[in-house]
Amino acid sequence: MIEDAQARVVLVGNPNTGKSTLFNALTGLRQRVGNYPGVTVARKSGTCELADGQKVELVDLPGLYSLAAVSPDERVVVDALLGRVKNEHAPDVVVVVCDATNLLRNLFLAAQIAELGLPMVIAVNQMDAAKARGIEIDGPLLSYRLNGVPVVLVSAWKGEGITEIRRAVAHALTHKTIFPVVAWPDAIAKAVATVALTAERDTQQPVPEALAQRLLFDSAPTIAEAIGWSAEAREMPIRQAREQVRRSGLNPPAAEPMVHYARLREILEGVVRGVNRETTTVAVDSILLHRIFGPLCFAVIMLGLFWSVFALAKLPMAWIQNGVDLTKAFAASHLVSTPMLQSLVADGVVGGVGAFLTFLPQILILFLFVGILEDSGYMARAAFIMDRLFSWCGLNGKSFVPLLSGFACAIPGLLSTRTIEDPKARLATAFTVPFMSCSARFPIYALMCAAFIGPRYGAFWESVAMVGMHVVGLVIAVPTAFILTRFILKVRPAPFVLELPRYQMPKPRDVIWRMWQNAYEFVSKAGTLIFAITFVVWALTYFPRDPAVAERVRAESPQMNAEHLEARVQAAYVEQSWMGRFGKSVQPVFDPCGFDWKLTVGVLASFPAREVIVSTLGITYSLGKGADANSEDLRVAMREAKWTEGSRVDTPIFTLPTVLALMIFFALCSQCGSTVATLAQEAGSWGWAAASFFYMTALAWIFATAVYQIGSKLL
Amino acid sequence: MVSLSKLLPGQFGKVVSLNAERAVDQRLMALGLLPGMVVKVVRRAPLGDPIALSFGGIEICLRDIEARDIFIDIAADCPVPRPRKKL
Incomplete structure (x- = not known):
């Protein structure tokens, strides 16, 4: 385990900035995946060696656009940055990963984090894509304007700038490079101070200004609830503070981005040069999101995915099945003298392990394809096309892939619900995935149809019954999701604001690494449990x-x-x-x-x-x-x-x-x-x-x- | 001034106001969709909802119901495309 002496560095940034690729490059896949206490947010950490030989713990925080947290993932980021996670002090250095093609918007998050007063490094990633689009970035000038906060131009995909990051983090650790905070208008500064004081008094804990800003600005009460400031206690002081800001001619939730963006535009003056010629993504989208060709392409891609899961997995599944049968026979033949042990090993142990190992090929293939779709940027488009079909029952476009996966096996379907940002839709999707008719249900349908329906009523009714069985789960799942999201789930829905990122080539190492992690999780968690029950x-x-x-x-x-x-x-x-x-x-x-x-x-x-x-x-x-x-x-x-x-x-x-x-x-x-x-x-x-x-x-x-x-x- | 959800694909204009009380609008403002920003409706999803918007070099999609509270001044040089025929 990591001793306390080791410094903690966190990676934080908008979604689609290549943060995970950078994380993989910096840690060299020496990673641990755990959970944050009390929430279902994965905590990915690893060891990273800095330029001076010092080893630090590197944590990959969930991607987010703003500290105005709504979902549990976003709340975890705010908690981690504030040092509010149990048994974890605040990070020693924050590396803000930015997309070079969109520096202004990405620096908004950096400006919010600056309010925390933590040493910072700006990693301007995806420089390769920026150059291809004719964008040039003056790193030294930006660094100069940010009081010496190291600015590193990186292309994590190509492995460029990784050494410079290691150097910059070491520099930030010793020199405590702080991103200069914005000069808040008086009315806001006063309101923040008042909120901080009242919140401190009501919750009996220190409330730093950065936290008080969240309480003042945020429309969603996620952070207020996180610090245990009750609705009755906070209602009056927050309303009064907002009123105070409004009297000065500013609108509190809008004031924060207005102030930050105005200053960031000044800072970036002359830093970003060149035209933003975007042609490929627009051209590809005009086909993939076309009102007629779009759904067609979507259907072809999804059918291809589904076909691969069944067709490509068939052979390895047969191998595993054969291996299991051979092991069974081998164990059985060597334990004839002790019938109980023979049955235990052959039917209990080998049968139990075999039962879930057989599904491993399908799971691997599914995750390979989901990873490619996700990293290429198509997944967001799929969600865009499908959203209308799902939104009415409280799910969203991103529910499609987990539900489709469920027809092969519910486990990868459940694991892929993690791509859904909205916690409400995520939970409802996870609840409905097991209704999809997975491939393990197939043998009993096949037996029943072949033994009874086929001989008596003919092949037509046999196939009707087959299709019917695959549809019945879906028919039940939809109203279930509707009732669940409408009446039962009390989780606050997150806004469905989905970025359609630039298309890019997925990096094989990242895709395969994620596939491996998911497979490992399946085998270690589900495997041990099913093994126990089978026994x-x-x-x-x-x-x-x-x-x-x-x-x-x-x-x-x-x-x-x-x-x-x-x-x-x-x-x-x-x-x-x-x-x-x-x-x-x-x-x-x-x-x-x-x-x-x-x-x-x-x-x-x-x-x-x-x-x-x-x-x-x-x-x-x-x-x-x-x-x-x-x-x-x-x-x-x-x-x-x-x-x-x-x-x-x-x-x-x-x-x-x-x-x-x-x-x-x-x-x-x-x-x-x-x-x-x-x-x-x-x-x-x-x-x-x-x-x-x-x-x-x-x-x-x-x-x-x-x-x-x-x-x-x-x- | 017209609601963003009324814009046809291809039309653009300046943001006049958002409903700052909603979390979704706060998210949009964090992304840079602030009053004064030029926003363009790129397309609608094949089933009519959500809509894809582009502003400040990024493209996002937003449900119609969430675009309703965002008000736009349609630019003078904005093309007036014919509403698409029902399929």
């Missing part, structure tokens, strides 16, 4: 294991061949296992959906990972292990399955209503431990994960029951 389910289906059961089955059918007998024994063991007993006692709950105890066991065993349903049905229907969606034996066994008791005795279990009810149940139910764990992490509380679990499971039961009951009446 529990294994134990529940294995124990108790009374040898008398096997002997009884063998005695009942002595002339049966060994393989069938072994399958019978397995089925008998499952039937009397804790899971089997539990399934039988819970069956009345699922009786209205038309599920017998075997299906109930399948449903219950699928809660950690829904893809196990097919192999579980294989065991309960006495086919032994290793049944899959294409196995003809399983289809036959299921067609022949009949109720053994109750009013429906001797009638087939798998009627059309039961088949549809089962598919609907799997389409809607929350049966994925990794998803629940990831949702808890992204939403910042297990409460949301629990809400999602119970909501989805209850919906699944209600819809399955409705389908079965109505279906049984009609047919």
Whole structure:
């Protein structure tokens, strides 16, 4: 861990300034990703060696346009700069990363941060893009006008100016180079002082002027709430202070940018030269955002992404599946003498690890594409095109990619909700992602369609059922998001002001690094949890294991061949296992959906990972292990399955209503431990994960029951 | 003076006033959209909302409902494009 003696340097800047590329270049990927205490904002830090050999902790703060914080990400930046984060002192040097093609607007943030009186370095990044557009920047002149604050011209993409940054930070640390503060008009200075005094008295903590400015200027009460200044206490003094400013002819929220921009224009006089010839982005946008070609290109890109996730992942997924099967067989063959250990290793450990590793290729490919779309600047355009479709139910254009990803796997979908700035839309999107029909649901649809719908009603209805199952989640998700954002979520929505950045070539290292980080997170967090749950389910289906059961089955059918007998024994063991007993006692709950105890066991065993349903049905229907969606034996066994008791005795279990009810149940139910764990992490509380679990499971039961009951009446 | 949401793609003008009480307007002002600034409506999204604006060398998109409270003096030399036909 980092000792206290090490200096802390933070990177802060507008979004799309290439801040992360610079961070990667400075830390050389020696990074740690954690969380800020109490919020779901990632804290990215690493070690950076300065020009004088000194090692400092470098923190990459979330990108933001202004200290007028609305979202949790922005609040974290303000807290970090003020030294208000738990166990963290204020940074020793602030590196403000600016976009060279837009220096004026980027320096606004620097001017706000200057009010904190922290040593500063200005990194003017993306100089390559600026030069291409004919812009020249006089770094030394800017530095001179800023009282000697180091100004470094950087092209992080090309790796130019990185050494100079290391030198400038070392210089700022020793020389405490402070960006000169603006001369505030008297009325504002007085109002700030009054607010500071009152806030200090009410909250019993020091309120520096920079903080008092936020209280005076900000429309959103995010910062006031952060320091615990209650609405009743602050209402009067803030209103009076604003009134005081207004009497002098200034409008408080507008006064801050007016004062800063007026001075920054003077500072930049003669610093930025040349014309801003922007041609490429405009030309590309005239096609990609065209009212007809735009949506077409969008559809092509998204279909391409989706196709890649399935097609490119197919082969590596098969390899992993083969590897898992081979490992299983290997473990099984070497542990024949100890059946319990054999089952534990083969079914519990290898099966559990394999269950989520199989999805790793899809996740990697998805993140590769999302990273490319994000870094190239297309993601903002996609959000621009799609926003109208999502805004009415409280989501926004950026919800599209997470929801689309959800059709492959909910985990990358959930992780990509981080690109949504608005905390309300982010949470609502995360809540709806698990409704998308992920690829793990496919095997049960395929089995049911091939075994029952296809043979009886033909290929047309088989495909209708397939498509229907993929649509049903979406149909449920939309009203869910609407209700959630309208009536339930009390989170303040952030304004949907989306910059359409200049197009640029994504840097392979950054894209691959992010893909790797996300994959690592998936494996380490979701993996450990699903592993634990799989183990529990294994134990529940294995124990108790009374040898008398096997002997009884063998005695009942002595002339049966060994393989069938072994399958019978397995089925008998499952039937009397804790899971089997539990399934039988819970069956009345699922009786209205038309599920017998075997299906109930399948449903219950699928809660950690829904893809196990097919192999579980294989065991309960006495086919032994290793049944899959294409196995003809399983289809036959299921067609022949009949109720053994109750009013429906001797009638087939798998009627059309039961088949549809089962598919609907799997389409809607929350049966994925990794998803629940990831949702808890992204939403910042297990409460949301629990809400999602119970909501989805209850919906699944209600819809399955409705389908079965109505279906049984009609047919 | 006309609301920014009434401008047609291609039209531009000077900002007269924003609704300073709203967080979204404060964000826009931080981006440099201050009274006196020339702003141009570049295009509307294919479904009509949001709109893409350009000012001070940057391009942002903003929902119609949020553009309504921003008032503009249309420039004298501003082209008057014909409203686009409904698809």
